[in-house]
Amino acid sequence: MGLLQNGQWVDQWYSTKDRDGQFQREESSFRHWITADGQPIKTGETPFKAEKGRYHLYVSLACPWAHRTLIFRVLKGLKDFISVIVVEPHMLGNGWEFAGRKQSKLAHHIIGADRDTLNQADYLYQIYQKAQANYNGRVTVPVLWDKQNQTIVSNESSEIIRMLNSEFDQLTGNELDFYPRHLRQQIDKLNNFIYSTINNGVYKAGFATTQTAYNQAYDALFDALDKIERILEDKRYLTGSDLTEADLRLFTTLIRFDAVYVGHFKTNMKRIVDYSNLQGYLKDIYQRPGVASTVNFEHIKQHYYFSHDTINPTRIVPNGPVLDLTSTHGRG
Numbered sequence: 228m229g230l231l232q233n234g235q236w237v238d239q240w241y242s243t244k245d246r247d248g249q250f251q252r253e254e255s256s257f258r259h260w261i262t263a264d265g266q267p268i269k270t271g272e273t274p275f276k277a278e279k280g281r282y283h284l285y286v287s288l289a290c291p292w293a294h295r296t297l298i299f300r301v302l303k304g305l306k307d308f309i310s311v312i313v314v315e316p317h318m319l320g321n322g323w324e325f326a327g328r329k330q331s332k333l334a335h336h337i338i339g340a341d342r343d344t345l346n347q348a349d350y351l352y353q354i355y356q357k358a359q360a361n362y363n364g365r366v367t368v369p370v371l372w373d374k375q376n377q378t379i380v381s382n383e384s385s386e387i388i389r390m391l392n393s394e395f396d397q398l399t400g401n402e403l404d405f406y407p408r409h410l411r412q413q414i415d416k417l418n419n420f421i422y423s424t425i426n427n428g429v430y431k432a433g434f435a436t437t438q439t440a441y442n443q444a445y446d447a448l449f450d451a452l453d454k455i456e457r458i459l460e461d462k463r464y465l466t467g468s469d470l471t472e473a474d475l476r477l478f479t480t481l482i483r484f485d486a487v488y489v490g491h492f493k494t495n496m497k498r499i500v501d502y503s504n505l506q507g508y509l510k511d512i513y514q515r516p517g518v519a520s521t522v523n524f525e526h527i528k529q530h531y532y533f534s535h536d537t538i539n540p541t542r543i544v545p546n547g548p549v550l551d552l553t554s555t556h557g558r559g
């Protein structure tokens with residue numbers, strides 16, 4: 228894996244040297260917004276109007292951030308409006324790759340990964356180069372691509388899901404609102420807490436290169452899970468009886484937890500199945516129509532165990548665990 232430096236691909240792992248062994252996620256670079264009427268949210272910004280067939284998502288089925296966008300695409304009835312291409316789960320020397328001829332020898336094709344039939348790229352970094360020839364930074368999924376202007380609208384999942392939540396409603400007629408005005412403050416607060424301790428917290432534990440950095444992340448993560456377990460004691464979802472963005476953002480980490488993070492990232496004080504409220508809540512969301520179709524455990528496990536060879540040098544991908552996500556969730 229690597230990054231683009233002045234538009235050139237450089238194979239390089241995350242550096243934790245200057246931060247006492249702590250992993251820090253880089254800020255996303257493409258931050259434009261699609262709007263319903265095509266008016267940019269800030270004056271002078273490039274306009275991107277919500278239109279059927281104009282936009283495209285490049286995703287990995289393994290990635291929790293990309294997963295958010297896939298869930299919103301399904302729940303907001305956008306499958307016929309926004310197309311999708313899935314990268315291979317193995318992220319190696321060339322970063323994210325598409326299925327096809329030029330695939331590196333080590334990475335192998337996993338069912339469910341696609342060729343880039345839209346831009347004919349072999350690697351995701353070529354999509355970034357196409358959008359900005361001298362781009363500097365990491366090459367991450369998800370990418371929201373504009374077919375009309377041949378550029379990246381956004382590579383920030385938290386903002387992509389906001390656009391999908393509201394800006395296409397006039398076209399789809401789907402007015403489900405996962406970020407309702409009256410809950411925004413509460414959702415934002417939950418998001419901040421869950422992002423730093425849980426969503427990114429598992430990575431902080433897994434990518435730590437000192438015991439102290441790992442310990443800090445581990446403690447904050449399990450304190451946070453205990454807190455969420457208590458919130459879910461008398462509420463079906465985080466803010467009450469309605470599913471919101473905060474739940475969907477938490478879900479993509481919870482669904483990977485027992486399958487990957489417990490072992491690979493050493494977040495092993497407890498599994499999600501050991502928490503009665505969290506496990507029921509996880510199943511409840513998984514069983515919502517459309518959600519299970521966005522979950523691919525083969526891509527999830529292949530990605531983490533195979534790509535992070537500093538953590539798992541043998542690249543052996545475990546066969547287990549056996550997960551039960553379809554039995555009654557009991558959260559009604």
Ligand SMILES: N[C@@H](CCC(=O)N[C@@H](CS)C(=O)NCC(=O)O)C(=O)O
Binds near residue numbers: 253
């Ligand atoms: N802030 C970004 C983060 C996305 C992200 O870090 N994606 C990971 C995969 S889970 C990635 O593509 N990493 C490649 C890299 O860092 O080089 C978002 O939420 O959209």
